[in-house]
Amino acid sequence: EDKVVQSPLSLVVHEGDTVTLNCSYEVTNFRSLLWYKQEKKAPTFLFMLTSSGIEKKSGRLSSILDKKELFSILNITATQTGDSAVYLCAVANSGGSNYKLTFGKGTLLTVNP
Amino acid sequence: EAQVTQNPRYLITVTGKKLTVTCSQNMNHEYMSWYRQDPGLGLRQIYYSMNVEVTDKGDVPEGYKVSRKEKRNFPLILESPSPNQTSLYFCASRRGGSGNTIYFGEGSWLTVV
Numbered sequence: 001e002d003k004v005v006q007s008p009l010s011l012v013v014h015e016g017d018t019v020t021l022n023c024s025y026e027v028t029n030f031r032s033l034l035w036y037k038q039e040k041k042a043p044t045f046l047f048m049l050t051s052s053g054i055e056k057k058s059g060r061l062s063s064i065l066d067k068k069e070l071f072s073i074l075n076i077t078a079t080q081t082g083d084s085a086v087y088l089c090a091v092a093n094s095g096g097s098n099y100k101l102t103f104g105k106g107t108l109l110t111v112n113p
Numbered sequence: 114e115a116q117v118t119q120n121p122r123y124l125i126t127v128t129g130k131k132l133t134v135t136c137s138q139n140m141n142h143e144y145m146s147w148y149r150q151d152p153g154l155g156l157r158q159i160y161y162s163m164n165v166e167v168t169d170k171g172d173v174p175e176g177y178k179v180s181r182k183e184k185r186n187f188p189l190i191l192e193s194p195s196p197n198q199t200s201l202y203f204c205a206s207r208r209g210g211s212g213n214t215i216y217f218g219e220g221s222w223l224t225v226v
């Protein structure tokens with residue numbers, strides 16, 4: 001059974017702190033790993049990672065994938081209250097004809113002023 | 114504007130009363146799918162469709178039906194809703210081929226009493 005595990009499940013920090021969110025996975029037919037941000041509505045896309053060791057960056061957010069050790073991290077530097085959200089990690093696999101996302105349970109990040 | 118539109122966004126219904134949650138995308142995407150999101154369980158795939166008239170079960174299809182008569186629409190049908198189908202539902206779509214991100218609708222909060 002495909003599995004995606006995120007840690008920690010929740011995290012409380014102060015503005016300006018740097019956080020690292022973790023995602024490990026066990027899936028068959030791995031295609032890519034995706035990070036989403038969810039704030040009381042639909043998940044919004046952050047990153048898609050397909051190759052090991054190549055860091056993706058967008059402003060204060062960055063992410064990297066290790067396909068040998070089967071994990072990814074999402075870093076957020078200089079956190080702001082607007083970063084408060086649930087961060088979802090999902091792995092896309094292609095079992096048969098299906099392109100399926102298997103999601104982790106998410107990390108709830110709270111950034112206090 | 115590229116979007117996935119779901120309706121209704123919020124619904125309270127009674128056990129056994131058939132309901133349909135509509136989903137429409139304006140991006141000419143081949144692939145569409147439905148997920149449900151529950152506390153502690155994350156997002157789980159219900160059904161997916163690779164193209165018109167091609168649908169298949171995801172991880173939790175029991176109690177649901179779908180149809181894909183047109184490329185843009187992918188309704189989710191609950192023939193006889195039960196309280197354990199109370200959940201937040203997301204429709205998603207993506208273009209065919211690898212490396213394409215998934216777009217989510219805004220979500221439909223469904224309560225079955």
